[in-house]
Amino acid sequence: MPTLEVKDLYVSVDGKEILKGLDFTVNKGEIHALMGPNGSGKSTLAYTIMGHPKYKVEKGDILFEGKSILDLKPDERAKLGLFLAFQYPVEVPGVTLFNFLWKAIQANNLDSTSPRIKQLPKSVVDYKKELLEKIKKLNMSEIFVYRPIGVGFSGGEKKRMEILQMAMLKPTIAFLDEPDSGLDIDSLKIVADVVNSVRNPELGIVMITHYQRILNYIKPDFVHIMLDGKIVKSGGPEIVEKLEQEGYAWIRETTAEAAD
Ligand SMILES: Nc1ncnc2c1ncn2[C@@H]1O[C@H](COP(=O)(O)OP(=O)(O)OP(=O)(O)O)[C@@H](O)[C@H]1O
C-alpha cells in the first residue's frame, strides 16, 4: 500500500481552479523531486496535502496508508507524519522555536504509539540535547531557537530553521518547498547534508525545486514535472538534465503532441 497517494485531484482557491486532475504517489524511503514553471501548482499541492483551509478539494482523493485524509484537520495530518517546509517560512512573533517544537512533540507523544512517535524525545532534557546537536549540524547558533520564530531572520536562516523542524519532528512524508531558494552556496551544501543525514527508510521526501543544483547533493529517485495543475512527466534524474538544457518548451511540446 502506498504511503501517500494523490488521486485525480482537483483543487480550487478562491474559486479559481488550480490543480486539474493530479496523480502522485510517494512511499517511505523515496526521494521525489517536483519541478515545474512558476504558477503550475506545486505549492498548492503541498498546502492541499497539509489541509490548508484555503484550498478546496473539488474532486479526487488524498490517501495516507490507504485511508482518505480529506476530513482531517492540519494538526491531525501533522500527527500522521505529514510535514511541510514552507516556500515562504512564516514569522511567529512571541513564540520561540524551542517552545513551539517542544509543544508539537509533546502533542505527538500523547496521541500515538506509532514507530515514528517512538523516535521522538520524551523528556525536555533529551529534547534540548537533540535540538542543540541538530542546530550545530546546520551551522547555526543556538540563539535562533530562543528568538521569536522567523522574526528578523535572514531568508537562508529561515530555510535552515524549517529543515531543523523536519529533522526534529521525524515525519513520514516531508514536503520541502524550494529548500534551496535564497541559500548561499555553503548554506545549500549544509542544508543538503542535513537532509541526507535524516534520509532513512521510514521517511519519504518530496522536494520542490527549480534547479538541478540541489539535486546534485540530494539525489532523487524520481523526478516529476508539473504543468498547469497536473503532473505531465515522471522519470529519473535524467529528466532534470534535459530540462536544464532545453527548458519547459520541451515538456510543453511533448505534452501537446500527446494530447493531439
Ligand atoms: N489565493 C489565491 N487566489 C487566486 N489564485 C491563487 C491563489 N493562490 C494561488 N493562486 C494561483 O495558483 C497558481 C499556482 O500557484 P502555486 O503557488 O501553487 O504555484 P507554484 O508552482 O508553487 O509556483 P512557484 O514556482 O512560483 O512557487 C498561480 O497561478 C497562483 O496565482
Ligand SMILES: [Mg+2]
Ligand atoms: Mg511555489
